[in-house]
Amino acid sequence: MAMLEINDIHVYYGAIHAIKGISLTVEEGEIVTLIGANGAGKSTTLRTISGLLTPKEGSIKFLGEDIAGKPAQDIVKLGISQVPEGRRIFANMTVMENLELGAYTRTDSDGIESDFQMVFERFPRLLERRDQAAGTLSGGEQQMLAMGRALMSRPKLLLLDEPSMGLAPLLIREIFNIIEDINKSGTTVLLVEQNANMALRTASRAYVLETGRITISGDAKELAASEEIRKAYLGG
């Protein structure tokens, strides 16, 4: 059984048919990426998995349970956590408070305490700035905070929406290394990216999304080598 199994979902924004029948699976332990142009429906797919949007048709199964239409807080409790596009940190709160909010659904204070340590080990710069307002962090640090915050719920499946957005190339590499690291320590990852190059290098499998439909899917390395993908997404 796949960890996440999306079967033919249709999602609307008012009258706009944004997702026109997407099916995809994520197996436990994988990094799967969803690539595609701006407006293809990548973020909408993640927002639907997280419960911020409800599909009009189709099913989303997580560990065998249908989660389509469940409220967002229940989905977090089941073990899906999202790093949203544009990071969306709570800028007026401290780094520490942001991390505490990441652990909002948990009540095991010892576990939370040790996970703070885990996050600070992974992102030492957050430790230096723990009492600083999150809005004063640099873009890279904000991305790290958003990822640390998402890890604080101890997710089984981590959804990452455009983690490389607006970052310098060196930082992008660092972020992707961290993503691989997080995956190696046991968290399954579904990664949405416009930076197809980095995404295909990191993921094991990939889906290509075009205007609300999946057009190509397969092994990430094979896709990276395919003529069609190179032309459309990897700049020749």
Added chain:
Amino acid sequence: MDFATLFVQQLINGVSLGSIYALIALGYTMIYGIIKLINFAHGDIYMVGAYVGFFAITMMRTSVFPALIISMIITGILGILVERFAYKPLRHAPRLSVLITAIGMSFFLEYGMMYFVSPTPRTFPAAFESSGISLGSFVVNGQQLLIFAITIILMALLTYIVQKTKIGKAMRAVSFDTETAQLMGIDANRVISVTFALGSALAAAAGVLVGIYYNSIDPLMGMMPGIKAFVAAVLGGIGSLPGAMTGGIILGVIEALVSGFISSTFRDAAAFAILILVLLFKPSGLFGTDTQEKV
């Protein structure tokens, strides 16, 4: 009375009136912060709070403090119900629809109360007897002392809840970015309910204190203080808790000084002149953040 004596005495009166405005303004600003709604029924929530306190003292024969707590609890529940039945169904409706609903809710509470408790003003029992203190030629009467003490306690309590507790952090998160707060696993609806409960309880406390201070309550008593507290919230910066606290006190002091030195007829005019000046020169208020956001 010479100038200095009158000035200080009016300052004392102003701070006690301002404390009432501040308690009501806190609810306005919290509710605005969390669902971006100017809850025009908030002044009427304060009126209901005064009546609950009145009935607690006259019918249940409680003293002031139990009456205050009973009123805060019952009115807090009323706040939750108002939100649940009037505003929640409009969560995704245009903001104007919700605003109109708030005005409708205001009339509903005013005329609903008239039906149940009659439009005749009631004399609030003199439940709090205290001689007060005189400092030289100034007098701080017992009711004023009570208002100061209760206001400070409630503000400290609210600040603690919002800054330190889990639900307070969730409130700040929802008010900053509701959707991302939901991604943290925060149940936004529950947080909104808690916000209405807290805001309404503070207004209820103000209602009971006003009953004790002015001895008279009626179903339309919430109209003017409701609008004044709205001015106070805008003056302080809508959405800001310290803003609502200081905005309320400043407004009360200005009104008292205008009453003392010019004429009490100009008191209300002064309040609205402040609103116009704030909107002209610093629409974000004293503590408000500018709306430009870093992208």
